[in-house]
């Protein structure tokens with residue numbers, strides 16, 4: 001599903017953000033990526049989204065070598081990946097419903113399908129009742145649910161979450177983690193970047209730890225995969 | 226792109242225009258000024274070139290023959306003239322005809338007076354070809370060519386008139402061209418500014434669209450719509466103003482300065498606008514499209 005072979009990334013500034021990363025994430029896995037600030041976690045997410053190219057090495061996502069994806073085909077490639085960010089990144093001038101519908105409009109889905117899918121996904125994340133609210137009328141946890149709904153509404157095979165609980169208090173953070181686990185149980189591959197070790201320890205998932213751009217440990221979940 | 230996406234982009238384009246009203250308005254106003262001036266230049270140009278054509282048609286080069294050449298030689302010269310591409314028409318005028326014209330012009334066809342010259346035509350040797358030009362600017366070339374022909378005694382031309390007219394029309398074209406180019410540049414600049422503001426307002430939205438998997442064309446479309454709508458409004462408004470102005474102005478000038486209507490005829494508004502409308506619309510849409518396309522490329526790389 002996701003494979004990195006000897007991947008290095010050095011920014012223009014010269015400091016290597018990632019060096020010689022090798023990893024393999026199988027379909028249906030739930031993986032935590034953890035490490036201190038500046039260790040290269042977001043860089044990894046950006047590489048997986050083909051927002052930038054690695055300096056060295058090869059990356060495969062959904063069986064596709066990213067080096068071979070033309071500019072024209074990047075949009076189609078991204079439609080298989082949902083992303084969630086720490087700061088939610090919702091459109092402030094649009095309602096909950098419209099934020100989620102936006103993701104479908106952008107990939108040119110029919111209105112009929114939009115009308116059917118958006119309420120479904122909103123009730124899945126527990127926001128069916130608030131579909132008309134604006135983002136600023138919601139709590140942080142609720143806003144992140146909207147962002148998750150938006151990421152999932154096009155039914156991607158992979159969900160990437162970069163610090164999804166970074167702006168949330170503990171109970172809200174836990175609720176989001178449980179939601180991500182639920183999504184994973186329905187078959188989506190989930191990669192969660194976090195430095196909240198409480199979640200990492202209690203959830204018993206595979207944990208990849210990065211330090212200064214290198215993988216220093218890759219611990220499988222105790223339950224057999 | 227799918228139809229619903231086109232509809233969505235048009236909607237977003239109008240929303241964006243509305244969202245930054247002031248910039249859109251400034252762009253439409255500049256475009257209006259640009260196309261308006263273009264229209265004025267165009268109408269002037271059409272009328273002036275009509276006038277120039279009149280003059281050109283009446284400017285003649287006259288070729289006189291050497292004494293005692295044969296009719297065959299004259300015909301040969303005639304054929305040489307005919308072969309020149311800058312010549313629109315030519316005619317043979319005999320000394321007798323030339324004389325009659327002079328008599329008619331000077332003595333008002335007074336037969337008696339005329340007859341006193343009858344046997345003693347001073348213009349008896351003035352058989353000539355009168356040549357009318359297609360294009361005054363090549364007159365000098367023709368004159369040089371003709372003077373070298375065998376059997377040609379003298380070539381007369383209305384040199385000054387020809388040169389003045391050519392210089393004048395060249396000057397007009399240069400001024401016309403430069404003003405239009407400057408105006409187009411200003412219009413593109415302003416539309417580009419409007420689009421830039423539109424992009425910066427929607428920066429986050431665009432970033433999200435790209436992450437979700439929107440195609441470049443989908444990201445671009447609303448801004449292209451915005452540019453084209455501004456360009457189109459900026460050409461339709463001045464066309465309407467110009468139409469009424471032109472129509473009323475030719476009536477006004479014709480009634481106020483009647484002597485002008487003897488000199489030349491105004492080109493009627495329908496035939497001016499038959500060409501002006503498509504040019505202005507294409508210009509408007511083109512400027513809007515180029516302005517937004519160029520800006521998108523610079524700021525979004527899409």
Ligand SMILES: Nc1ncnc2c1ncn2[C@@H]1O[C@H](COP(=O)(O)OP(=O)(O)OP(=O)(O)O)[C@@H](O)[C@H]1O
Nearest residue numbers: 011012013015017036037038039040041042043044
């Ligand atoms: N656009 C960039 N240009 C230059 N250097 C960058 C850029 N983005 C990140 N870096 C550097 O690369 C390294 C890794 O950054 P990255 O954002 O991947 O860290 P991170 O693990 O996500 O940190 P955090 O937990 O704070 O989000 C850091 O040293 C950072 O300063």
Ligand SMILES: [Mg+2]
Nearest residue numbers: 041042043162
């Ligand atoms: Mg980060």
